[in-house]
Each structure stands twice: as structure tokens, then as C-alpha cells.
Amino acid sequence: xxxxxxxxxxxxxxxxxxxxxxxxxxxxxxxxxxxxxxxxxxxxxxxxxxxxxxxxxxxxxxxxxxxxxxxxxxxxxxxxxxxxxxxxxxxxxxxxxxxxxxxxxxxxxxxxxxxxxxxxxxxxxxxxxxxxxxxxxxxxxxxxxxxxxxxxxxxxxxxxxxxxxxxxxxxxxxxxxxxxxxxxxxxxxxxxxxxxxxxxxxxxxxxxxx
Amino acid sequence: xxxxxxxxxxxxxxxxxxxxxxxxxxxxxxxxxxxxxxxxxxxxxxxxxxxxxxxxxxxxxxxxxxxxxxxxxxxxxxxxxxxxxxxxxxxxxxxxxxxxxxxxxxxxxxxxxxxxxxxxxxxxxxxxxxxxxxxxxxxxxxxxxxxxxxxxxxxxxxxxxxxxxxxxxxxxxxxxxxxxxxxxxxxxxxxxxxxxxxxxxxxxxxxxxx
Amino acid sequence: xxxxxxxxxxxxxxxxxxxxxxxxxxxxxxxxxxxxxxxxxxxxxxxxxxxxxxxxxxxxxxxxxxxxxxxxxxxxxxxxxxxxxxxxxxxxxxxxxxxxxxxxxxxxxxxxxxxxxxxxxxxxxxxxxxxxxxxxxxxxxxxxxxxxxxxxxxxxxxxxxxxxxxxxxxxxxxxxxxxxxxxxxxxxxxxxxxxxxxxxxxxxxxxxxx
Amino acid sequence: xxxxxxxxxxxxxxxxxxxxxxxxxxxxxxxxxxxxxxxxxxxxxxxxxxxxxxxxxxxxxxxxxxxxxxxxxxxxxxxxxxxxxxxxxxxxxxxxxxxxxxxxxxxxxxxxxxxxxxxxxxxxxxxxxxxxxxxxxxxxxxxxxxxxxxxxxxxxxxxxxxxxxxxxxxxxxxxxxxxxxxxxxxxxxxxxxxxxxxxxxxxxxxxxxx
DNA sequence: TTCTAACCGAGACGGTACGTCTCGTCTTAAT
DNA sequence: ATTAAGACGAGACGTACCGTCTCGGTTAGAA
Numbered sequence: 001x002x003x004x005x006x007x008x009x010x011x012x013x014x015x016x017x018x019x020x021x022x023x024x025x026x027x028x029x030x031x032x033x034x035x036x037x038x039x040x041x042x043x044x045x046x047x048x049x050x051x052x053x054x055x056x057x058x059x060x061x062x063x064x065x066x067x068x069x070x071x072x073x074x075x076x077x078x079x080x081x082x083x084x085x086x087x088x089x090x091x092x093x094x095x096x097x098x099x100x101x102x103x104x105x106x107x108x109x110x111x112x113x114x115x116x117x118x119x120x121x122x123x124x125x126x127x128x129x130x131x132x133x134x135x136x137x138x139x140x141x142x143x144x145x146x147x148x149x150x151x152x153x154x155x156x157x158x159x160x161x162x163x164x165x166x167x168x169x170x171x172x173x174x175x176x177x178x179x180x181x182x183x184x185x186x187x188x189x190x191x192x193x194x195x196x197x198x199x200x201x202x203x204x205x206x207x208x209x210x
Numbered sequence: 211x212x213x214x215x216x217x218x219x220x221x222x223x224x225x226x227x228x229x230x231x232x233x234x235x236x237x238x239x240x241x242x243x244x245x246x247x248x249x250x251x252x253x254x255x256x257x258x259x260x261x262x263x264x265x266x267x268x269x270x271x272x273x274x275x276x277x278x279x280x281x282x283x284x285x286x287x288x289x290x291x292x293x294x295x296x297x298x299x300x301x302x303x304x305x306x307x308x309x310x311x312x313x314x315x316x317x318x319x320x321x322x323x324x325x326x327x328x329x330x331x332x333x334x335x336x337x338x339x340x341x342x343x344x345x346x347x348x349x350x351x352x353x354x355x356x357x358x359x360x361x362x363x364x365x366x367x368x369x370x371x372x373x374x375x376x377x378x379x380x381x382x383x384x385x386x387x388x389x390x391x392x393x394x395x396x397x398x399x400x401x402x403x404x405x406x407x408x409x410x411x412x413x414x415x416x417x418x419x420x
Numbered sequence: 421x422x423x424x425x426x427x428x429x430x431x432x433x434x435x436x437x438x439x440x441x442x443x444x445x446x447x448x449x450x451x452x453x454x455x456x457x458x459x460x461x462x463x464x465x466x467x468x469x470x471x472x473x474x475x476x477x478x479x480x481x482x483x484x485x486x487x488x489x490x491x492x493x494x495x496x497x498x499x500x501x502x503x504x505x506x507x508x509x510x511x512x513x514x515x516x517x518x519x520x521x522x523x524x525x526x527x528x529x530x531x532x533x534x535x536x537x538x539x540x541x542x543x544x545x546x547x548x549x550x551x552x553x554x555x556x557x558x559x560x561x562x563x564x565x566x567x568x569x570x571x572x573x574x575x576x577x578x579x580x581x582x583x584x585x586x587x588x589x590x591x592x593x594x595x596x597x598x599x600x601x602x603x604x605x606x607x608x609x610x611x612x613x614x615x616x617x618x619x620x621x622x623x624x625x626x627x628x629x630x
Numbered sequence: 631x632x633x634x635x636x637x638x639x640x641x642x643x644x645x646x647x648x649x650x651x652x653x654x655x656x657x658x659x660x661x662x663x664x665x666x667x668x669x670x671x672x673x674x675x676x677x678x679x680x681x682x683x684x685x686x687x688x689x690x691x692x693x694x695x696x697x698x699x700x701x702x703x704x705x706x707x708x709x710x711x712x713x714x715x716x717x718x719x720x721x722x723x724x725x726x727x728x729x730x731x732x733x734x735x736x737x738x739x740x741x742x743x744x745x746x747x748x749x750x751x752x753x754x755x756x757x758x759x760x761x762x763x764x765x766x767x768x769x770x771x772x773x774x775x776x777x778x779x780x781x782x783x784x785x786x787x788x789x790x791x792x793x794x795x796x797x798x799x800x801x802x803x804x805x806x807x808x809x810x811x812x813x814x815x816x817x818x819x820x821x822x823x824x825x826x827x828x829x830x831x832x833x834x835x836x837x838x839x840x
Numbered sequence: 841t842t843c844t845a846a847c848c849g850a851g852a853c854g855g856t857a858c859g860t861c862t863c864g865t866c867t868t869a870a871t
Numbered sequence: 872a873t874t875a876a877g878a879c880g881a882g883a884c885g886t887a888c889c890g891t892c893t894c895g896g897t898t899a900g901a902a
């Protein structure tokens with residue numbers, strides 16, 4: 001969507017250099033001045049580009065941000081194309097969640113990701129773009145690892161994989177975004193352990209109790 | 211915090227009528243025009259108040275919003291002083307999560323709560339206020355119900371209550387805020403079941419049961 | 421000066437339509453609401469112009485006013501390019517001073533001219549602009565008429581033409597601005613007669629007295 | 631007028647200390663920050679007085695200023711109760727006009743007097759007060775000296791004393807207020823000489839003298 | 841000598857305008 | 872024909888004062 005301009009200029013003549021300069025400037029600026037003070041004028045100035053060039057190709061500031069984050073994540077995505085897979089599900093999930101923690105705690109990504117989340121929260125249109133271009137691909141990667149575990153009998157048969165992913169990553173993202181507590185590796189590990197084991201007592205399932 | 215003005219005017223002669231008018235106007239307006247188009251000028255105009263009266267007592271638009279949400283939630287808080295407690299933990303948690311789902315889906319609260327979350331995500335100062343005044347009290351209510359279950363042996367001994375709460379409510383809030391999927395009662399139920407039971411297969415814990 | 425903006429925008433693309441609308445609005449408004457209640461916001465609104473367009477090209481409200489008065493006076497200036505010249509100096513001066521009286525008493529000019537005088541009195545910078553663009557050209561016109569009279573032997577050899585002009589017009593402007601008395605044609609005539617003849621008694625110069 | 635409050639408080643209990651503090655603060659402040667930036671709030675703060683105390687006794691900022699200038703000039707007025715009188719009219723007038731020049735050039739009086747003139751120019755009500763309390767008394771002093779000269783045959787019989795005064799002081803005040811030229815003692819002297827002798831050539835009055 | 845009505849300092853209030861900033865559109869000049 | 876540069880109409884920002892309005896606390900003059 002953010003790539004589909006309002007009235008579709010020829011698009012063939014679009015300057016790739018300008019496009020990259022704008023997205024880079026947007027990403028850098030949001031990291032420097034924060035989301036609230038990010039302005040189109042500043043992005044244009046930083047990118048050495050006329051304002052109109054931005055308005056021509058993106059419908060809103062948020063759309064620029066989505067594309068900016070997308071550009072960077074698409075470079076990485078190839079590298080992180082799959083979750084670790086060592087046959088030890090718990091360990092692999094802890095590695096994956098710790099990676100998420102590291103990324104969210106990375107000062108280079110903190111502001112851009114917060115800005116992205118804000119735009120998504122307020123603009124259903126952008127949320128759709130985000131789901132398709134960023135969320136769904138990553139969700140699928142996670143799903144694959146869990147599906148493999150499920151096939152290996154390492155997950156309960158009744159499990160909904162998407163719910164499982166929500167259970168693992170939801171608390172993390174939530175704590176980071178709302179700052180309701182410190183985002184540490186220990187927390188990530190505990191989430192994995194608790195999610196895998198469940199809240200119910202082990203005992204009542206044990207043979208001795210029967 | 212949001213009640214502590216910048217340079218602490220005498221506060222004795224503060225107009226309670228103006229305070230309520232401002233908070234009500236802010237809450238109503240954010241619901242009508244959305245967070246992005248919410249302006250201090252409009253709040254002041256709607257409240258029939260000078261802009262300075264807002265700037266005198268609140269340091270930012272976000273602080274007004276926090277107080278606005280607070281004002282409303284404090285009225286309800288007394289009613290919802292405790293989570294349901296019927297000795298059936300799963301059923302009670304489902305009731306509680308369904309209530310959260312209903313609230314998040316309520317069009318009257320949608321915009322204000324999204325705005326609140328945005329402000330918290332970008333302003334650590336406001337996040338602290340939010341934690342103390344809204345998050346922590348509600349967290350304690352949830353903790354109490356879980357603590358009771360824990361004492362009754364309905365929860366695993368090793369469980370960290372806060373992690374448990376995150377596991378239950380985190381996915382909900384996350385899905386709502388980022389619109390990664392529909393927020394239904396079924397989803398709430400499934401979260402409770404999955405969180406209580408865990409992702410691990412029942413079988414490997416209870417070989418004798420096979 | 422008032423045409424020289426603070427940091428000199430390119431000025432090539434300056435909108436002539438906006439410029440005229442602003443000056444006309446300023447002139448009209450000061451006549452309607454008076455100098456004290458003349459605001460930049462009202463000028464912008466009346467001119468159908470953004471406030472920034474005013475601030476971009478004029479450093480102060482006073483500078484706008486000077487230009488506004490200038491714009492009108494430059495249209496007239498061509499007509500009034502010279503003082504009447506009938507070889508009867510006294511009659512011509514009376515005609516000229518009566519014209520000044522009529523202008524100062526004209527309700528369309530009263531407020532704008534008072535506002536102009538106020539700005540000049542408080543801003544040496546504006547006073548310089550006024551001197552160069554308005555005062556000096558008019559002064560030269562008056563000088564020319566007096567110079568001609570001087571060459572014709574109708575003025576005392578020792579006369580300083582600028583002092584003569586001050587003597588004729590100073591009392592007029594003063595009485596008008598400070599309202600120390602009614603500004604009538606009779607007063608103008610009397611000024612001319614008194615200034616020409618001097619305060620000294622005629623007698624002591626007469627041969628009979630020697 | 632400026633002493634007559636709107637709805638006439640009892641005035642008996644009026645604090646003389648506050649009154650003087652306000653007038654002194656107003657006079658000092660206008661000299662420091664200039665007329666445009668003179669505010670009632672600053673006067674009140676400088677005087678250590680509540681704003682209401684100013685609004686209670688004066689209808690406008692201009693009224694305060696008139697009283698402030700009045701307070702100071704009333705102290706001096708007794709000293710300068712009369713113009714110099716040495717039987718040499720020209721010399722006496724030069725002395726008087728030089729005194730006016732000195733006063734207008736005095737940096738302590740420059741801003742207050744400009745402010746006063748501005749208020750008078752824009753508020754007929756204040757102009758009336760000024761005329762009665764300041765202008766007329768000084769006018770009478772000047773009139774007395776000229777009347778004496780007139781009786782002594784040192785002035786033309788047909789002279790209107792008020793016009794004569796305007797001819798002498800008008801150019802001065804005008805040049806000072808509009809900054810159309812430097813205000814020097816030489817200028818004052820020349821005004822006196824020119825006004826006394828008149829613009830007409832001496833010759834045509836005295837053919838026999840050729 | 842107490843009462844009490846006014847003035848006093850302080851400053852919060854509903855407003856208006858300030859001068860600045862950014863928005864999204866439109867125009868120009870130069871490549 | 873697209874770009875960078877940037878002027879434009881619009882309008883919100885946060886600040887400064889406006890003139891009005893309490894609020895307690897003196898401070899007389901009348902009781």
C-alpha cells in the first residue's frame with residue numbers, strides 16, 4: 001500500500017536514489033529526534049529532496065516510516081530467514097526471544113520501532129500493510145519452527161500455533177512498548193518456560209497423584 | 211505526576227470545575243477526532259477554558275490524556291475492585307479476559323486507550339505515571355486472584371505471578387493494539403486454556419496415562 | 421527598509437497579489453479598529469493570507485503600516501508632484517497648508533496617519549524608512565516652491581528653507597497629533613501670515629520709526 | 631480624569647505608598663523597555679502591587695503614564711514656574727527653547743514623553759486630561775512671557791499668542807517626535823530668529839533702507 | 841475596643857494575540 | 872518532464888498579557 005501512490009504517477013521514472021535517501025533520512029531522524037518531532041520537512045531537508053517528492057510517493061508520514069523500517073528489515077530478513085533449530089525447542093525459543101529482546105533494546109531500533117507501532121495502532125490501513133509485509137513473513141518463520149516441533153510431538157496436539165506465538169512474543173512486545181518492566185534475557189527465558197509448562201501445577205498430572 | 215504541575219502553583223485555588231471540564235473534553239475529543247488530530251486548542255475550546263489553564267496544570271497533551279483516562283477508570287475501579295472468584299480458575303480468567311476484550315472493543319474506549327498507549331510508548335515519564343496510577347493497581351487485583359489460586363494449589367509452585375499475568379493479558383493487548391488479528395471471546399478463552407495447560411504435550415509429563 | 425526582509429527570501433517568487441492584499445487590509449483595518457486594536461492576525465485574515473506571509477516579508481506591524489501608507493501616497497504623489505505656484509507665495513502656502521489640514525481631518529487618513537506617527541516615534545529604524553520614502557520627497561517638493569520664491573526675492577536671504585518648512589508645517593502636525601486645538605483653515609492661514617511676517621512688530625522696521 | 635476612578639471607590643483609604651510605587655515603576659519601566667513592551671503586569675510586579683490595585687484606580691495604561699509624567703513634572707513645575715525674563719525677548723525664547731531641547735534629548739525623559747505623546751494621539755479622553763493638567767499650565771507660562779513682550783511693544787500687534795507659541799515650539803516637538811532631523815541648540819536658536827523675523831525679506835518692508 | 845467594610849498582595853481564570861513551526865499544495869528555474 | 876527549492880494559505884504550538892475574579896490578610900473608621 002505505502003508503495004501505491006494516490007494517483008499513480010508514472011512510477012517508472014521514480015528516482016531510486018531519492019527513495020532510498022528519504023527512507024534512510026526518515027529512519028535516522030526518528031532515532032535522533034523521536035517520533036513526536038519527526039517532520040516531513042526535516043526528512044526532505046536531510047534527504048536533500050523536495051517535499052513534493054515525498055508527498056508524491058507516500059500518503060502519510062507513517063507510510064514513510066513503515067517503508068523505512070521495511071527497507072532495513074528486508075536486508076536482515078534473509079539472514080534471519082529461520083529460527084534456530086537444535087531439536088531442543090525450549091532452548092531454540094529462548095534464543096529467538098532473546099534475539100527479539102536484544103533488538104528491542106537496541107537504541108538504533110528503539111525509536112523507529114516505537115514510531116512504527118504508534119502508526120500501526122492509529123491507522124488500520126498502515127496496519128494492513130505492516131501485517132502483510134512485516135508481520136506475516138516473520139509469523140510464518142515462527143510458525144515453521146513450531147510446526148516442526150508439533151510434528152515431532154514436542155507440542156500439545158490441540159495447540160493453535162498462532163496463539164502459541166502470541167503467548168511467547170506478546171508479553172515481550174507489550175512489556176517493551178508500555179515499559180511495564182525491564183526487558184531482560186531472564187524475562188525471555190521465564191516466558192518460554194512458563195508458556196511451555198503452563199500455569200497449572202505439574203503435580204496433578206503426575207502418576208503419584210492419581 | 212500528571213497532577214504535579216511544572217512549578218507547582220498554589221493549587222489551593224485550582225478550579226475543580228475547569229479540571230473536570232478539561233479531562234472530559236479531552237476524553238470526548240480523542241474519541242471523536244482521534245489521537246493525531248487532538249489539539250490542546252480544541253480541548254480548551256470544548257472545555258470552555260483558556261489554554262493557559264491547561265498548560266498551567268499539565269506538562270503535555272499526553273499528561274492530560276492519562277488523567278482523563280484515569281478519571282474515568284477511577285469511577286469504575288471500585289466496581290471492578292476484584293476479579294471474579296468462583297473457585298474455577300479457568301472460568302474466572304476467561305470471564306476477566308472477556309471483560310478486557312469487551313472494553314478494548316468498546317468504541318468509546320478504543321481511541322482514548324490507543325492514544326494513552328501511544329503517549330506511554332513515547333514518554334517514559336508518562337509511562338511511570340501510568341504504571342503507578344493505572345497499571346499497578348489493576349496488576350495487584352489480578353495478582354490477588356492468582357495468588358489465591360496459587361495458595362489453593364491451582365497454580366504451579368514455581369510460577370511468577372507477574373509473568374503469568376503477562377502471559378494472559380499480553381497477547382490480548384498486543385493483538386488489539388497492532389491489529390494482528392480479531393479480538394474475540396474465543397481468542398480470550400483459547401489464551402486462558404493454552405496458558406494454563408502450556409504448550410508442552412500432556413503425554414510426556416504423564417507416561418502412565420497413555 | 422521595510423521592503424528588505426530579515427533574512428532576504430528569494431523575493432523573486434513573492435506574490436504581488438498577497439502583498440497588495442496585506443497592505444490594503446492593514447490600511448483599511450487601522451481605519452476601522454484603530455491602531456491599538458490592529459493585529460497581524462486580523463490583517464492576515466482580512467487579506468486572506470497566512471500569517472507567515474506577513475512575517476516573511478515585514479519585520480514588524482509598523483513596517484507593514486509604513487508600506488501601506490506608502491502604497492497609497494505613491495499613487496497620489498504624482499498628482500501632488502508640486503505645490504501650487506501662482507507667484508503669490510502667501511496664497512500658495514495657504515492653499516498647501518489647507519490641503520494638509522483637509523488630509524489630516526479626513527477620517528479615512530486620520531487613524532492610519534496617527535498609527536504611522538506612533539510607529540515612527542518609537543522605532544528609529546522605521547523613522548529612517550519614513551524619512552527616505554515619504555518625508556524627504558514631500559520635503560523636496562516644498563523646498564522647490566520656497567526656493568523659487570527665494571530666488572524671486574520673496575524670502576529673506578538668510579532663511580534656511582528646511583527651518584521655514586518646519587515653521588509652517590510643524591505647528592499644524594503638532595496640533596493635529598496632540599489635539600491641542602482645532603485644526604481649521606483659519607488656523608492654517610494664520611500660521612502662514614504669522615510665519616511670513618514674523619512675530620516682531622512691523623513698526624520698528626518702518627522708516628518712520630527711525 | 632485619570633484620578634477619577636470608574637466607579638469611585640471611597641478613595642479615603644487609598645494607599646499613597648502604592649500610588650507612588652506604581653507611578654514610579656511605570657515611569658522607570660517605560661524608560662527601560664520602551665512603550666511597546668510596557669505591561670500592566672510588569673508595572674504591578676515592579677511596584678510590588680497587585681494588578682487589581684492598578685485597575686482599581688486607573689482606567690488604562692495610558693492614564694497611568696499621564697499621571698506618572700505628571701507626578702514628575704509637578705515637582706519641577708514650581709521651579710520652572712516662569713520663563714526667563716531679561717527684557718531681551720529673543721534671548722529669553724532661545725533659553726526656553728534650549729531648555730525644551732535639553733529635556734527632549736534627556737534619555738530619562740525620551741521614552742516616557744514619547745509614550746505619553748502616543749497615548750494622547752490615540753485617546754481623545756487622555757488628550758483632554760493632558761491639555762488641562764500639563765499643556766495648559768505650561769502654555770499659560772509661555773503666554774505670560776509673550777504677553778509681557780507684547781505689552782512692551784516687542785511683538786506685532788496682530789499676533790495671536792497661541793499661534794506664536796505653536797510657531798516656536800511646534801517645529802521642535804515635531805522634529806523630536808518624528809526624528810526628521812537632529813534636535814540641537816542651534817536649531818532652537820534658528821527657530822526663534824526665523825519666527826521673530828519672519829520669512830519675508832526685510833527689504834520689501836523697508837524700501838528706504840536700501 | 842471590637843466589628844466590619846475597604847483596600848491590599850497574590851495569582852487563577854477565560855480570553856486574545858503573539859511569533860514560530862509544520863502541514864500539504866502550488867509555482868518556479870534548472871537540469 | 873521531473874526535480875530541489877521554497878512561497879503560499881492554513882492553523883496549532885506554547886507564551887505573554889489582558890482585564891476580571893476570588894482569596895486571605897491587614898487596616899482603618901464606625902459602633
